[in-house]
Amino acid sequence: MQRVDALIRQRLDSDVVLIRQVAEHIVAGGGKRLRPALHLIAAAAAGFRGDARFELAAVIEFIHTATLLHDDVVDESDLRRGRETANAAFGNAASVLVGDFLYSRAFQMMVTVDNMRVMEVMAEATNTIAEGEVLQLLNVNDPQVDEARYLEVIHRKTAKLFEAAARLAGVMAGVSAGVEAGLAGYGRHLGTAFQLIDDVLDYSGDAGTIGKNVGDDLAEGKPTLPLIYAMRTGTPAQAELIRGAIVNGGRDEFAAIVAAIEATGALDYARNAARREADAARMAIQGLPESAAKATLMELAGYSVTRQN
Numbered sequence: 001m002q003r004v005d006a007l008i009r010q011r012l013d014s015d016v017v018l019i020r021q022v023a024e025h026i027v028a029g030g031g032k033r034l035r036p037a038l039h040l041i042a043a044a045a046a047g048f049r050g051d052a053r054f055e056l057a058a059v060i061e062f063i064h065t066a067t068l069l070h071d072d073v074v075d076e077s078d079l080r081r082g083r084e085t086a087n088a089a090f091g092n093a094a095s096v097l098v099g100d101f102l103y104s105r106a107f108q109m110m111v112t113v114d115n116m117r118v119m120e121v122m123a124e125a126t127n128t129i130a131e132g133e134v135l136q137l138l139n140v141n142d143p144q145v146d147e148a149r150y151l152e153v154i155h156r157k158t159a160k161l162f163e164a165a166a167r168l169a170g171v172m173a174g175v176s177a178g179v180e181a182g183l184a185g186y187g188r189h190l191g192t193a194f195q196l197i198d199d200v201l202d203y204s205g206d207a208g209t210i211g212k213n214v215g216d217d218l219a220e221g222k223p224t225l226p227l228i229y230a231m232r233t234g235t236p237a238q239a240e241l242i243r244g245a246i247v248n249g250g251r252d253e254f255a256a257i258v259a260a261i262e263a264t265g266a267l268d269y270a271r272n273a274a275r276r277e278a279d280a281a282r283m284a285i286q287g288l289p290e291s292a293a294k295a296t297l298m299e300l301a302g303y304s305v306t307r308q309n
Helices: 002-011 017-028 034-046 052-075 086-090 092-113 116-139 147-173 177-204 225-233 236-248 254-264 266-284 292-306
Strands: none
Touching: 002 017, 002 052, 017 086, 017 092, 034 052, 034 147, 034 177, 034 292, 052 086, 052 092, 052 116, 052 147, 086 092, 092 116, 116 147, 147 177, 147 225, 177 225, 177 254, 177 266, 177 292, 225 236, 225 254, 225 266, 236 254, 254 266, 266 292
């Protein structure tokens, strides 16, 4: 990961001053670097030790960061990873354009790997992520969103990059189609579990721990699984309260909505859904040979459910 971080700083360099400033703001913000770490661990588990894994890990982080820059503009967010977002610090225009720079730089870096299958996987992934972002936009302020529509957004917007990160490890290692599909399935289920817990923490964490404002999803009118389940199983009054909050956005009724979520067991329902995804992730890589890297992948599935930030 130290090599990946060094590569990220090197590849972010530009003679355009504002790009360097925004890029440094992003790098200094840190983050879990979970997606590039997933790629490196999966590469070890699949038996690939070539230097290209570092380049691809950086590519994956660039694409992830580009989506965050764009998301924060769309969501009008002002806090991420416990600090000011790039759009809050530099403005929306700079954030969108530097996000575009990161996307284009990522594809420049992919070309150096000189593997058309890599290009195919990442082109398909970035297109799917964009579709997921638009689907989420369509779901905002819509209380009719059901669990299936919610999960479709997660699979496209979040899980797809996890899937690509793990799949690319198999591609570079030259594993069989079945093993590659297992790695991809691991990433997809891991990413889904990760997002489910993110949505739980929005109603049960605290800003200092999770690195963003608690209740952001509600303020943005996003119907996530805790809200969907509470509307489905709560009293008519609870359902109406939540529907109104989704339609109007804002945190005015946040305390009452958290009480409704807790009363209906919605957080436990979402956590159990995340546990099922983590179990499915572990099952997907049963065919990999035993190794320290495989054991780490198994532990990572558990961490995706138990994490607090």
